[in-house]
Amino acid sequence: MARSSLIFEPGDLTPNERRELRRAAARESLAAQTPPTRRRDRALPEAAVPGPFGPGLTEGGYWNLAHPDIPAHQATSQHIAGIYPFVADAGLGHRGPIVGVDLNADALWHFSPFETYTDTTDRGSFSTNILVLGAYRAGKSASIKMLVTRSIAFGHQAVVPSDPKGEWVAVAEAIPGGNVIRLGGGHATRLNPLDRGPRRSGTTDEQHEQMVRQRRTTTLISLVETTLTGTHLTAVEHAAIHHALEQCIAETADHPTLRGVYHQLDALSRDGSDPRLAEGAVQPRFVLRRFVEGDLSGLFEDESTVAFDDEAPIVVVDTSELFARGDLVAQLSQTCTTSWTQAVILNREAHRNRYVIREEGWRDMRGLPSLQRQQEWLKLSRHYGISNIVILHKMGDLDAVGDADSQERNLAYSMIGDIENKFIFRVNHQETVSLRERLNVPAPHVEMARQLRKGEFLAYVGQYSYLVDSFATSTPWEYELFKTDDAVQAADHDDATLHLLQPDDLDSLWPEPTDAGLDGWLSASSKEQP
Secondary structure, eight states, rough: OOOOOOOOEEEEEEEEHHHHHHHHHHHHHHHOOOOOOGGGGOOOTTOOBBBBBBBOOTTOOOOOOOOOOOOOOOOOHHHHGGGSSOHHHHHHSOOOOEEEEEETTTTEEEEOOHHHOOOOOOTTSSOOOEEEEEOHHHOHHHHHHHHHHHHHHOOOOEEEETTTSSSTTTHHHHSSTTTEEESTTTTTOOOOOOOOOOTTTTTOHHHHHHHHHHHHHHHHHHHHHHHSSSSSOHHHHHHHHHHHHHHHHHTSSSOHHHHHHHHHHHHHHOOOOHHHHHHHTHHHEEEHHHTSSSSTTSSSSSSSOOOOOOSSSEEEOHHHHHHHTTHHHHHHHHHHHHHHHHHHHOOOOOOEEEEEEEEGGGGGGGSOOOOOOOHHHTTHHHHHHHEEEEEEEEEEEGGGGGSTOOOOHHHHHHHHHHHHEEEOOOOOGHHHHHHHHHHHHHHHHHHHTTTTTTTEEEEEEEEEEEEEEOOOOOOEEEEHHOOTTOOOOOOHHHHGGGOOOOGGSSSTTTOOOOBBBBHHHHHHHHHOOO
16 A cells, blocks of 8 residues: 655745745655556566455455555645545544434434533533523423433432523423422422531531531522622621521531521510621611511421422422512522532432533523632542533623622623533534633634534533434434423424434434333333434
8 A cells, every 4th residue: 555645834935935845845755666567577466366256355245456656645634634534533433322413423422411520531521510501492402401411320419409491391291200299379388498408428526517507508508699689788787697597506406497587586676685697687687577467478498398309309499480570580489499408419328420500501600609609510520520501692791790890790601611521512602712712612613602503512521522422312202201392383394304314213212111111111211222
């Protein structure tokens, strides 16, 4: 086989200099070649001897007479990149559920953040968290639902601390053992955001008490600062909240509630022994009054009426009724539900890997206390076996966090940029600058992200990137389960079927659902996975 070589020419050469350079390369190439023999003196190579397929044929049935003399190909670096054969790698392997098709390699694409974190090769990732970014109706929610639901067959669990649109309710109800906790809308369900939660393993009594107290204090401060938009609590107001919380813990035998803290703040504001502390209790008291006597009463002010099901494959807190009451109510509710779930799932002793799906993820970043708590979740995710999935419509969502160039906004952008696993779906043209500057996405990838079809996304895992087309299986049942756009008309269904494979394509991968529902489907899937 003829040897080939690449000759790199500086772009600033004159035509004469370029011509001389090519002639010198040609002379060098000719000098390196062996003199050709005359045609009549040539003999067949040893490999081309008569075989079972006829004279001059090898066992494979191909002629093998002599090495061909192929002239060197000349092209610019821009054009020669098109004939370079190795344009796609082998992917992430076959560990984890199938998410879609790697369009570059034309192969099934498997992904699990827990598997990539334990991968010690250069294909591994140093984080289990996932950033999901894309415009409306780009296929974000459906793809994440497929990833999470198929991961259940691999022993993982999922938690949705706040489901603002009720999209995950149908998924949880379809999964055997799934737990849905509904708030508002006439339901008598209450969640106490100040619950202690289970004891965390590997900590001393003093460390455990400090962690519980810190979480409770952060929750109270987040509620107050979220309500007082753009206002930071003073040192005196911080002291008043600490004092009221300590008094409530002492009087309730370590079962504090928002109602109890409210009463302590009310008593403190009327106490004339310390006028400064009494003044600092006024603002927090008026905020908590909203939970005790206002539009949020009956939801978070007393002891919890439900318990977190630690054995459930998926737990969804349905807050869709509360989100209809306005943006501020949505933020306050999300702060309370997040704190309640955090008390349970940040426990290493459970030895479980959980997905924590944060729909409308920017709502968890309002105010410095909320940002700091979110930062703790992201940093300690590997320690607690958690994969935080933060879903954003656009990077501009974070502009609602703090003022321009403020500590809050810079921290929010820094946290999002540090998430190593990224799924970028179709984006609007306004996002091009943010993707390049905030996420360091290469310019060609940014242009590609603007042209992606529904369900396609750019996946960044560690040091590698992939172009993936996610899909539902051949069963209309699963497709309808993951579909989130109820307003889709017939024309949109025709477009969506591009991602619905034919029955023969995946029979060996995912069985048809039976009368047993998802229970039988998951058990069968887990057995048939390679």
